[in-house]
Amino acid sequence: MRRTDVLVLGAGIVGVATALQIQARGRGVVLVDRRGAGEETSFGNAGLIERASIFPYLFPRDVRALALYAFNGANEARYRLRDLPFFAPWLARYWWESAPERALRHALAVRPLIEHSLSEHEKLMAEAGALPLMRKTGWLKLFRSEKTFAAGRAAAKKILPFGLKIALYDHAGLRAIEPALDGVLGAVHYLDPASIDDPLALTQSYLALFERRGGVFLRGDAGTFRPASAGYGVETEQGPVLAGAAVVCLGPWADVVTRPLGYCVPLAVKRGYHMHYAPGAALSHPVLDADNGFLLAPMARGIRLTTGAEFARRDAPPDTTQIETSEIFARKLFPLGKRLDAKPWMGRRPCLPDMLPVIGPAPRHKGLWFNFGHQHHGLTLAASTGRLLAEMMTGEETFADTEPFSIGRF
Numbered sequence: 001m002r003r004t005d006v007l008v009l010g011a012g013i014v015g016v017a018t019a020l021q022i023q024a025r026g027r028g029v030v031l032v033d034r035r036g037a038g039e040e041t042s043f044g045n046a047g048l049i050e051r052a053s054i055f056p057y058l059f060p061r062d063v064r065a066l067a068l069y070a071f072n073g074a075n076e077a078r079y080r081l082r083d084l085p086f087f088a089p090w091l092a093r094y095w096w097e098s099a100p101e102r103a104l105r106h107a108l109a110v111r112p113l114i115e116h117s118l119s120e121h122e123k124l125m126a127e128a129g130a131l132p133l134m135r136k137t138g139w140l141k142l143f144r145s146e147k148t149f150a151a152g153r154a155a156a157k158k159i160l161p162f163g164l165k166i167a168l169y170d171h172a173g174l175r176a177i178e179p180a181l182d183g184v185l186g187a188v189h190y191l192d193p194a195s196i197d198d199p200l201a202l203t204q205s206y207l208a209l210f211e212r213r214g215g216v217f218l219r220g221d222a223g224t225f226r227p228a229s230a231g232y233g234v235e236t237e238q239g240p241v242l243a244g245a246a247v248v249c250l251g252p253w254a255d256v257v258t259r260p261l262g263y264c265v266p267l268a269v270k271r272g273y274h275m276h277y278a279p280g281a282a283l284s285h286p287v288l289d290a291d292n293g294f295l296l297a298p299m300a301r302g303i304r305l306t307t308g309a310e311f312a313r314r315d316a317p318p319d320t321t322q323i324e325t326s327e328i329f330a331r332k333l334f335p336l337g338k339r340l341d342a343k344p345w346m347g348r349r350p351c352l353p354d355m356l357p358v359i360g361p362a363p364r365h366k367g368l369w370f371n372f373g374h375q376h377h378g379l380t381l382a383a384s385t386g387r388l389l390a391e392m393m394t395g396e397e398t399f400a401d402t403e404p405f406s407i408g409r410f
Contacts, residue, residue, distance in 0.1 A: 044345050045379050272349060
């Protein structure tokens with residue numbers, strides 16, 4: 001039997017970054033996942049470290065927008081009718097949590113995590129030798145009509161009081177920096193975020209740093225996780241592991257641990273898809289087509305097309321409607337070449353209705369900790385939430401108020 005101080009379940013970007021932050025504070029750590037590091041949800045993100053995303057993704061409250069979503073008329077968000085009874089209660093609470101006063105409260109709570117998101121990643125990337133993976137070019141939000149561009153400008157200006165920067169481009173200004181884009185009236189350039197051209201490589205570089213520091217990564221199933229007499233245990237391919245403390249960083253699979261232990265967490269998934277294409281021209285920034293609900297990002301493998309959200313059961317069969325529709329729009333926007341993947345990749349974003357992660361201790365299980373539910377911002381918040389969790393575990397003064405992220409809020 002292998003013994004360690006802390007057992008971290010889940011080797012996505014959140015789990016690996018959390019393991020690094022705990023390890024840096026002098027604790028022995030074993031990291032466990034059923035697959036290789038970064039091969040699940042973290043594999044397929046848009047590669048953004050979203051330093052400008054102060055306000056969470058909110059449920060729409062405009063009647064016309066709601067009607068459009070209700071009839072699956074918006075490419076950015078779709079749902080499966082057969083799964084509606086399953087996630088309708090979650091959607092109702094999501095709508096309630098998106099009321100202006102509650103949304104502002106959530107934004108203020110997450111603000112310190114967003115403010116430290118890039119700087120904490122840069123520290124880890126410097127140690128891991130991964131800084132060449134980062135581009136500090138920001139990202140572009142594109143608009144095809146004056147109506148949507150006006151709304152986009154107004155929304156973007158809301159982040160200015162937080163010390164963040166934007167630039168506004170008309171059609172000519174946009175063509176000056178991205179000449180291959182077509183059919184765009186204007187754009188908002190969010191200047192503070194960074195992007196990663198290979199998210200899997202970043203997670204793997206963090207894992208390599210973790211192992212160089214003496215950490216151990218093992219393959220194992222979180223379904224075998226159990227409280228033990230001296231802490232917590234899990235079965236791995238190399239035998240059982242026993243630790244005095246454990247951290248659940250399982251993203252959309254967190255309920256594998258929380259539910260058997262009696263914690264009722266309203267965790268849902270927003271599924272998403274991506275496909276890589278050979279570039280038919282240069283693309284220097286990640287670009288979001290706001291009117292058609294998809295994102296194109298230059299990646300090491302090619303141009304990655306990433307879809308919006310699909311509301312469905314976590315393990316329902318893939319539905320490629322969104323990626324197929326997005327590709328039609330994308331080819332009118334940018335000269336995409338041939339597909340480079342055999343089939344679209346599908347991932348699952350772990351979401352809670354208030355769009356805040358769960359970070360902190362389990363109320364009824366001493367030594368058990370949670371860090372999951374990062375919604376669209378797993379990559380963005382991985383290093384900063386890992387730091388916050390590590391500070392809580394080691395009794396340090398935390399850089400952010402921890403109460404808004406407590407599992408007790410549910």
